Amino acid sequence: MDTCTVPPDLFEAEHRALLAAQATYDSCSAAAPDRCHQALGRLLTAYERLLRETRRLVRRSDRAELEMTQLNHQLQELTRQLEYRATHDSLTGIFNRAAIIDLVNRHFVNQDLALIVLDIDHFKRVNDSFGHPVGDRVIVGVVDCLQRVVPATASIGRVGGEEFTVLLPGLSAEAAEQVAQAVRQAIEVHAFDLPDGSGITASFGVSWFPAGGRFDDAYNLADEALYQAKRNGRNQVARALGPTVILAAT
Ligand SMILES: Nc1nc2c(ncn2[C@@H]2O[C@H](COP(=O)(O)OP(=O)(O)OP(=O)(O)O)[C@@H](O)[C@H]2O)c(=O)[nH]1
Structure with a gap:
C-alpha cells in the first residue's frame, strides 16, 4: 500500500x-x-x-x-x-550518591524508612592483586546480586567506591535485616571468577528511622552498624537499634 x-x-x-x-x-x-x-x-x-x-x-x-x-x-x-x-552511577547504572540522598530525604517527609549500607570486604586486595578492571567487574557483580535479591520496592544506590545503600520503604528493621542477610548470602556464593578462584564477601549495616528524619540520621546509624560488622570479622549483618547495634548471626 x-x-x-x-x-x-x-x-x-x-x-x-x-x-x-x-x-x-x-x-x-x-x-x-x-x-x-x-x-x-x-x-x-x-x-x-x-x-x-x-x-x-x-x-x-x-x-x-x-x-x-x-x-x-x-x-x-x-x-x-x-x-x-x-x-545514576556510570559503571553500574544504579542511583548515585546525590540521587540516594535526595530519595531518602523525600521518603522521610511522610514515611518511615529502613536502610541497608553495605561495603565489599577487603576490596583493596582485589584491585591490588588483579587490577582495577577486575575490581570494576566485582562491583558490577555485587550490584547484580543486589538487583536479584532486594524487593521491587527497593532503591539501590552507589554511595562510595565499593559502598552501596539500599532504601527499603515500608519494611521494619527486622525485615530489612533479612533482606541484608539474603544479599550477603547471594554475594558469598556468586561466581565472581577472580583469577585465583577466591570469592567475595560484603559487610552490612541496617538502620530504621521514623518519618521526619534526614539522610544523615539514617545513614550514620547504618554506617555505625556496618563498622561493627567489619570489626566483628566481616561477611555479616549488624542492625542498629537507635544508638545500640545488634550483630546478627550469619
Ligand atoms: N576497581 C575500583 N576500585 C575502587 C573504585 N572506587 C574505590 N575503589 C577502591 O576501593 C578500595 C577501598 O579500599 P578500603 O577502603 O581500604 O577498604 P577494603 O580494602 O574494602 O577493606 P574493608 O572495607 O576494611 O574490608 C580502594 O582500593 C579504592 O581504590 C572503583 O570505582 N573501582
Missing part, C-alpha cells in the same frame, strides 16, 4: 478560479483584444505569481516547522540523558 499521502492543496479554490479565468481569457483573445482583456491578462500573470510565491513560502514554513519539531525531540532526549547522568 502506498503510505505517501499528498497534502491537501490549500489554494484549490484559487487554482480553479485561475483556470476559469484563463479559459475566459483564451476564448476572448482571438476574437476581440480590448482593455478588459488586457487587464485580465495582467491580473492572471500577477495572480499566478502570487499563488506560486505563496506556495513556496508555505513549503518553507512547513520545512521550518519539521526542523523545529526534530530539534525539540533532540532537546528532550538530551535533557533525559543529562538527568540520567546526574542521578
Whole structure:
C-alpha cells in the first residue's frame, strides 16, 4: 500500500478560479483584444505569481516547522540523558550518591524508612592483586546480586567506591535485616571468577528511622552498624537499634 499521502492543496479554490479565468481569457483573445482583456491578462500573470510565491513560502514554513519539531525531540532526549547522568552511577547504572540522598530525604517527609549500607570486604586486595578492571567487574557483580535479591520496592544506590545503600520503604528493621542477610548470602556464593578462584564477601549495616528524619540520621546509624560488622570479622549483618547495634548471626 502506498503510505505517501499528498497534502491537501490549500489554494484549490484559487487554482480553479485561475483556470476559469484563463479559459475566459483564451476564448476572448482571438476574437476581440480590448482593455478588459488586457487587464485580465495582467491580473492572471500577477495572480499566478502570487499563488506560486505563496506556495513556496508555505513549503518553507512547513520545512521550518519539521526542523523545529526534530530539534525539540533532540532537546528532550538530551535533557533525559543529562538527568540520567546526574542521578545514576556510570559503571553500574544504579542511583548515585546525590540521587540516594535526595530519595531518602523525600521518603522521610511522610514515611518511615529502613536502610541497608553495605561495603565489599577487603576490596583493596582485589584491585591490588588483579587490577582495577577486575575490581570494576566485582562491583558490577555485587550490584547484580543486589538487583536479584532486594524487593521491587527497593532503591539501590552507589554511595562510595565499593559502598552501596539500599532504601527499603515500608519494611521494619527486622525485615530489612533479612533482606541484608539474603544479599550477603547471594554475594558469598556468586561466581565472581577472580583469577585465583577466591570469592567475595560484603559487610552490612541496617538502620530504621521514623518519618521526619534526614539522610544523615539514617545513614550514620547504618554506617555505625556496618563498622561493627567489619570489626566483628566481616561477611555479616549488624542492625542498629537507635544508638545500640545488634550483630546478627550469619
Ligand atoms: N576497581 C575500583 N576500585 C575502587 C573504585 N572506587 C574505590 N575503589 C577502591 O576501593 C578500595 C577501598 O579500599 P578500603 O577502603 O581500604 O577498604 P577494603 O580494602 O574494602 O577493606 P574493608 O572495607 O576494611 O574490608 C580502594 O582500593 C579504592 O581504590 C572503583 O570505582 N573501582
